[in-house]
Amino acid sequence: EAGVTQFPSHSVIEKGQTVTLRCDPISGHDNLYWYRRVMGKEIKFLLHFVKESKQDESGMPNNRFLAERTGGTYSTLKVQPAELEDSGVYFCASSQGQTLLETQYFGPGTRLLVL
Amino acid sequence: AQSVTQLGSHVSVSEGALVLLRCNYSSSVPPYLFWYVQYPNQGLQLLLKYTSAATLVKGINGFEAEFKKSETSFHLTKPSAHMSDAAEYFCAVSEGSGAGSYQLTFGKGTKLSVIP
Numbered sequence: 065e066a067g068v069t070q071f072p073s074h075s076v077i078e079k080g081q082t083v084t085l086r087c088d089p090i091s092g093h094d095n096l097y098w099y100r101r102v103m104g105k106e107i108k109f110l111l112h113f114v115k116e117s118k119q120d121e122s123g124m125p126n127n128r129f130l131a132e133r134t135g136g137t138y139s140t141l142k143v144q145p146a147e148l149e150d151s152g153v154y155f156c157a158s159s160q161g162q163t164l165l166e167t168q169y170f171g172p173g174t175r176l177l178v179l
Numbered sequence: 180a181q182s183v184t185q186l187g188s189h190v191s192v193s194e195g196a197l198v199l200l201r202c203n204y205s206s207s208v209p210p211y212l213f214w215y216v217q218y219p220n221q222g223l224q225l226l227l228k229y230t231s232a233a234t235l236v237k238g239i240n241g242f243e244a245e246f247k248k249s250e251t252s253f254h255l256t257k258p259s260a261h262m263s264d265a266a267e268y269f270c271a272v273s274e275g276s277g278a279g280s281y282q283l284t285f286g287k288g289t290k291l292s293v294i295p
Contacts, residue, residue, distance in 0.1 A: 068222065097282065107223075107269065109282040120280030155223065164211045164273045164281055165230050170223035 066090065068171035070156050076177045082144040085174045089138070089158030096139050097159075097168060098131060102152040113139060114162060125150075146178045181206045181272045185286035193294045198257040200289050202244075202270030205251065211273040212253045213283065214244055218266045226268075229253060240264070265293045 069088045077083050089096045098110040110129070111121040115136035124131070128147070133139040143150050153175050157168040186201040204210055211230055215223040227238025234246045244255045253270060267290045271283040 099283075104287075106287050107271075107283075107285040109284070112280040112282060120282070123282070157223075162281060164275060165228075166273075166281065167213075167225050167228065168283060169225075170215070172220070172222040 068156055068158050068169050070154075070171040070174050072174060073172065074175045074177075076179065077146055078179050079148055080145045082142065083146055083176060085141045085143075085154050085156075085176070087139045087141070087156030087171060089156070090160075090169055093158035093160050093169075094136070095159040095162050095166070095168075096133060097157040098139070098141055099155040099157065100152050101155065101173075102149070107155065110141075119162075143176075146176075148178050151176055151178045181210065181274045181284050183270050183272050183284055183286035185268075185270050185289050187289055188287060189290045189292065191292040191294055192260045194262055195259050198242075198255070198260045198264065198291065200255040200268050200270075200291065202253045202255065202286060203251050204253060204270075204272050206272060206274075212244075212246065213271045213273065214238065214242070214253075214255050215269045215271060216266050217269065217288075223269065226255070260291075260293045262293050262295065265291055267291070 071086045096113040101107040109123040112119045113133045130142045153173040155173045157170045159166045159168045182205045184203045213228045214226040227236045229246045237243045242257045269288045270286040
């Protein structure tokens with residue numbers, strides 16, 4: 065069974081440019097999460113999809129970030145325009161159920177560097 | 180909101196020595212706790228999770244963790260370190276939001292180095 069995949073693995077862009085990150089969850093997982101780790105800080109929750117609906121986007125930093133999950137399969141996270149403080153590792157995770165006990169399966173992350 | 184504190188951003192042990200990675204949580208309700216590991220250039224992998232069924236939880240690769248409510252701790256241990264254990268370890272607590280969502284709150288992580 066394929067795990068969570070993310071593309072690209074690395075991205076280097078200049079301030080003001082746009083970047084789109086993609087996440088493919090484990091097949092059959094309705095729940096998809098985005099997290100971010102800024103250098104030296106904790107991994108922090110960004111948002112949670114259930115199928116194609118945003119269940120919770122309370123962790124999104126500002127309106128320069130736009131997440132979508134059309135069709136309830138893969139998800140994209142767009143940053144437009146990118147700022148220096150957006151640099152970090154963006155993780156995607158998926159889970160089958162939606163409970164406190166549920167294991168979230170993580171992808172390898174996208175390392176974003178904004179210059 | 181719950182929080183997780185991992186003591187020590189870097190821990191070094193000799194090969195064959197005991198591994199002890201510390202995690203303390205703050206929660207007003209019984210927590211659900213997780214340990215994840217990230218090997219270089221890989222994603223986070225679940226090591227083990229506490230779901231209140233037993234206070235001593237056994238995970239993969241010989242790791243285990245003990246939930247101690249009185250100490251609000253969930254420390255990760257392994258009796259004998261192996262070179263392949265070198266990685267970054269994350270303690271996390273699962274919490275719900277008012278939106279009916281569930282998210283993980285992570286500690287800052289502890290990088291484990293194993294010295295031959």
